[in-house]
Amino acid sequence: MSERNLDFDTVIDRTNHNCLKYDFAVQRGKPEGILPLWVADMDFRISSYIQDALTEQVEHGIYGYSEATADYYDALISWFGRKYNWQIQADWVIKTPSVVVALALAVQAYTESGDSVLIQQPVYYPFSEVITDNGRNIVDNTLIRHEDGSYTIDFQDFEEKTARDEVKLFLLCNPHNPSGRVFTREELTRMGEICLKNHVIVVSDEIHQDFTWEGNKHVVFAGIKDSFRDITITCTSPSKAFNIAGLHIANIMIANPDLRSSFKARMNAIGYSQLNAAGLAVCKAAYRQGQEWLDAVTDYIEANIDYTLEYLENNIPQISCRKPEGTYLLWMDCRRLGLNDDELDDLVINKANLWLDSGAIFGDSGKGFQRINVACPRVTLKRALDQLRDAVRQRN
């Protein structure tokens, strides 16, 4: 049998399926029928192998408590070894329902009330939320944005902030959402050495690792050297790559036994043990049999990215956007429109009838930007861009 779900052009109606992206606009203060390209999931049908694994479970008809068997861990070990040359061991793996849950547990496990946690804004907004919601403080090593739209790390600032006594943890986002950076081995090594020197534990969120473009290759931070491995909690999940976020499965790799037992203690403290049965089944199927689908969807998304960049250049030159090195999220610089954040949101939401992520939610350095998710059929993307173009033209 081979992969059957390789059609990414057909628009699938996602409404009336408890779909966060399509069914909750009004509850979330947006107009009815707005076109959503915000939350990071895809409008594509999943790999037929994953669908078959689910169907098999449904037909079995019993959904009692589940646990991962040896072949689950074998699938993970082989995936990370083959794709990222990273040799993991089964006993490093802790399964959680999501990466954000793991980020929150890590904040609780490795810091105390009043401690500080380092992040690099503009960054995926739950990074800030898990810090402040747990009574810890944010220390921001803002990424430097250059004229050409690229981002780099302010290492002097990173070093100064990491050295502060109260900074205990660094939440690294790589590939970085929303800047689209895929940090190089050199950048990661430099950050890792500074964290080691200052006894800062690293939580490396690598959920977008399977989407990198052109010559960029994802480097697993913990795989760079043993000393980095021993201070790192690596957060992974098949959910972005295989479009299964609603099935709640993440694999958190912690090689250091002391860090692992503190993390497990937090899980025990909230009474969490067994994962949902569907999550286990789909993760195994994805890592064992999903490659053909992933290759195809990757090609499709990269063509969507190129399409968007060309469209913006030709039709909405006031909005500039650099090709991301990774992720299917484009970070559009709208500052040349000359609008404040409320006016920009009004243009996007009420004039263009588009639901995007407003840059300001990623931190102050995101003001004037909008994040658009291009993992959708080309016709949907074209419709969204046409709506944006018309709204900008009407303003002029």
Ligand SMILES: Cc1ncc(COP(=O)(O)O)c(C=O)c1O
């Ligand atoms: C960097 C990053 N981490 C985590 C998540 C969410 O992961 P999960 O649904 O497993 O919590 C996202 C989703 O967009 C993300 O971009």
